[in-house]
Amino acid sequence: MTHRARIRPTSPGNISPVQVAAATIMWFYVLAALLAPLIAPYGEAEIVGEAFAPWSTQHWLGTDQLGRDFLSRLLYGLRNSLVLAVTTTLLSFLVGGLAGLLAATGGRIMDTVLSRFVDVIMALPALIFALMLLTVFGTGAMQLVLVIGLLDATRVFRIARTLAMREAAMDYVEAARLRGESLRRIMIAEILPNVKAPLLAEAGMRFSFVFLTVATLSFLGLGLQPPAADLGSMVRENATLITYGDFTPLIPAGLIALLAMAVNFLIDGRLEEEEGTIHGG
Amino acid sequence: MGVDARTLVSMRDLVIRRASDDRPVLDGINLRIRSGEVVGLVGESGSGKTTLGLALLGRIRPGLERIRGHVRLEGEDLFSVPAAELAALRTARLGYVAQNALEAFDPAWRLLRQTTEAALLHGLMGERTATNAATSLYGELGLPDPEELGWRYPHQVSGGQLQRIMLAMATLNAPDLIVFDEPTTALDTSTQETVLKAVRRLLRKSGAAALYITHDLSLVTRIAQRICVLHRGRIVEDAPAEEIVHRPRHPYTRALWGVAAGVRRSRPVPEQPLLELRGIRTGYGTGPDILHDVSLQLARGRTLAVVGESGSGKTTLGRVIAGLLPPRAGEMLLDGEPLPPRLKDRTQEMRRRIQFLHQSADGALNPSHDVFMILSRPLALFHELSGRAAQQRAEELLEMVDLPPDILHRRAARLSGGQKQRLALARALAAEPDVLICDEVTSALDAVLRNGILQLLNRIQERTGTAILFITHDLSAVRAIADEMIVMHEGQAVEAGSCADVLKAPQSEHTRRLLAASGAGSSRFMPAGQ
Structure with missing residues (x-):
């Protein structure tokens, strides 16, 4: 984790400016996602004019390939992508993390x-497997979350298991067994707090990758179904504009990058804090 | 000594704190020493003994700060005397004998020069007079060849001799008060005796008052007229030596006696053993046997030491009893009832009755949990205590192992090594066990912490009647704690019997070798772990 060393809070207990910036950006995203229906000038799928119209006072960021307002699509896309990424990441960590802990202690x-x-699932090429599953179960936000979440869970499983294995060999786990703690209690109360930090770091990475996976699947027609907007697909759909010197399609790409960065910086901050308390600052 | 003897030094309400964390080291000390009086100061390591002794000399070690209180030498406040004047005052009227003479002497200077240095520096004596005085002191202290001795360097004399030369150094200027800070702790028993005699003779002859600091209660009763017991920065008992010996009032003093006695009082052996192992044979996985036909008996309220080198199978034995490793053959009985070999087949009540203390408290305490969490789990599982009741009990347990109650919400990772081992012990005690298995619990600790834990175990056994299985490779620990012992070698118990018998007249060749290797068990510093 080379990127972690570079960002240090000015002093333990103090929140660094980077942390403040990251938190502000996160709040901005959350607000935009929550308020999208209120602040978007037009509807998500509403066709309002010419395709690929340039920036104007009416359409601040112009229109997309079907003549929909780009700004409105951006706000809705943000909302959809955020919800998708958060639920998928949660699902993969819930399933993968718990299974990993169970494997290590059970x-x-x-x-x-x-x-x-897990080996069997990982032996299959993830994308092909996802395509197959989505073809079988149909496409839709729910299926998307389930398929990506469960496939990602295999990777989380491996990390969680390795981390928990090391903790499970510690004497404090033996002490817990000796006093008759339940398996569930050993997993959740004894081991989890000690593997939380690296798992959290991994969650930041996974969270960013979900955008890419959704965009890839959307490109193949199996992602979020039109007319629903998502940031990844918006890049792809409007990519031709770049050839004409218009950088509008880079805005959703930039938003993804910014979000990924903010999330990772926030998690780094949490980890530093955590280390500070565990190792006595 | 007359009742009307005048007060030489007095300490009034002295409070000294550690600057780093505001913890009081001395917490309101009142002490009076009359001229010619010898006062003993007894306490465990870390109780503030040395800080008190130095404060009597007007010195406060770096890192500590005086909050309030005075030390007066015949009315003169030592803390308000200018530094230069204080140095002169100390040379003329105060003496100090440090614990470790070897560290107190400069290896590069001859002994005579170091003995007389202060007297010459402050112009108290001429060179000729000082040399003569030192030489005659050497003689009085029973040092060999006093004329020649002063021309040697510190490394050319023995530790006991060096300690006596330090006595000479402290008394050369005929001080009114001498502070002895554990002058015999670093010495072996016979040398200790010689030095102690020298101290006694010297004090009687010079008529100086003294504060004799030690952790050894039985030793101080032989030299002091009055004894103060220091516990956590407070004097908890201050009485004539006679009274401390025969009628100790404070429970802490009584506990100290338990340890000071050295050899444990023999208690009647109950007829039925609490824990019995018969013909235990075991090994890991499909590997070879690690224990071959081991049997033992442990009675209520007694301590059985399992002694052996690493690899002798002593830890494995502890794990078998704890239920962590099922035996391949043999049986275990708890109070006459068969004890299931596997932990999962044991009832919660059986688990409560047998507690296991790991070698490294560092690993045995979850670093993410706070102290209360750690103590509250066994309370909840074994005694169904929660909320206010659990909190109260947790505080009692901390008190029991000499930990301050304010650490209750500190994370385990933030405690010191000694504190962690005490906390682990408190967690085991939370179960109120009948059998406490201690697996090399003192081997990762330094000598001071180790002694603290041993004393604590003795005290707790006294109070609770818990039987202790003490697994160790350290024979001096065995002396301090065990009633019976078995000696393990290559998975077999090669010798068993009462500690006194085995240590005095070992039957097996292996035991003799162990005893020889331990150097009569006077190890002052233990290597960490195995």
Whole structure:
């Protein structure tokens, strides 16, 4: 994690300016996503004029390939993408993280069953497998979240299992067993707090990758279905404009990048804080 | 000594704090020493003994600060005397004998020169007079060849001799008060005796008052007329030596006696053993046997030491009893009832009755949990305590292991090594166990912390009647804590019996070798872990 070393809060306990900026950006995204229907000048799928119209007072960022208001699509896209990314990441960490902890603490048989199952899934090319699943179960936001979330969960599983394995060998886990703690309690109360930090860092990365996966699937027609907007697809759909020297399609791309950065900076801050408290500053 | 003897030094309401965390080291000390009186100051390591001794000399170590209070030497406040004047005053009227003479002497200067240095520096004596005085002091202290001795360097004399030369250094100027800071702790028993005799003779002859600091209560009763017991920066008991010996009032003093006695009082052996192992054989996985046919008996309220080198199988034995490693053959009985080999087959009540203390408290305490969380789990699981009741009990447990209650919400990772081991012990005690298995609990600690833990275990056994299985490779710890012992070698118990018997007259060749290797068990510093 080379990027972590560079960002240090000015002093432990103080929040660095980078943290403040990242938090501000996050709030801006959350507000925009929440208020999209109120602040968007036009509807999400509303065709309001010529295709690829340039920037004007009526359409601040022009229109897209079908003549829909780009700014409005951007706000709705932000909302859709954010909801998609958050739920997918949550799902993958819930499933993958818990399965990983279970594999590490639940005994050899449990570990073998879970690990081999995950090996099989990971042996299949993720994208092809996702395409297959989406073809079988149909396309839609719900299916998208489930498929991407569960596929990502396999990677989370591996990390969580490795981290938890190391903790499970510690004497404090043995002490918990000796006093008769339940398996669930050992996983959640004893081990999880000690693997939380690296898992959180991984969550930041996963969160950013979800945008790419959704965009890729949308490109293949299996992502969010039109006319729903998402940031990734907006880049692709309007990419031709770049050839004409118009950088409007780069705006959704920039928004994805900015969001990914803000999320990772925020998590870095949490980790520094965490380390500060564990290792005594 | 007459009742009307005048007060030489007095300490009034002295409070000294550590500057870094505002923890009081001395918390309101009142102490009076009359001229010619020898006062003993007893307490565990970390109780503030040395700080008090130095304060009597008007000195406060760096990192500490005086909050309030005075030290007066015949009415003169030592803390308000200018530094240069204080130095002169100390040379003329105060003496100090440090714990470790080897560190107190400069290796580059001859002993005579160091003995007389202060007297010459402050012009108290001429060179000829000082040399003569030092030489005659050497003789009085029973040092060999006093004429020649002063021309040697510190490394050319033994530790006991060096300590006596330091006595000479402290008394050369005929001070009114001498502070002895554990002058015999670093010495072996016979040398200790010689030095102690020298101290006694010297004090009687010079008529100086003294504060004799030590952690060894039995030793101080032989030299002091009055004894003060220091505990956590407070004097908890201050009485004539006679009274401290026969009628100690404060529970802490009584606890100190328990340890000071050195050899534990023999208690009647109950007829039925609490824990019994018969013919235990075990190993890991499909590997070879690690224990071959091991049997032992542990009675209520007693301590059994399991001694052996690393790899002898002593830790494995502890794990078998704890239920962490099922035996391949043999049986275990708890109070006459069969004890299931596997932890998961044991009832919660059985788990409560047998507690296991890990070697490294560092790993045995979850670094993300706070102290209360750590203590409240066994309370909830074994005694169904929660909320206010659990909090109260947790505070009692901290008190029991000498931890301050204000750490209750501190994270385990933020505690010191000694505190962690005490906390781990408190967690085990939370279960109110019948059997406490201690797996090398003192081997990662330095000598001071180690002694603290041993004393604590003794005190707790006294109070709760818990039987202790003490697994160790450290024979001096065995002396301090165990009633019986078994010696393990290559998975077999090669010797078993009462500690006194085994240590005095070992039967097996291996035990003899262990004893020889331990150097009569006077190890002052333990290597960390294995």
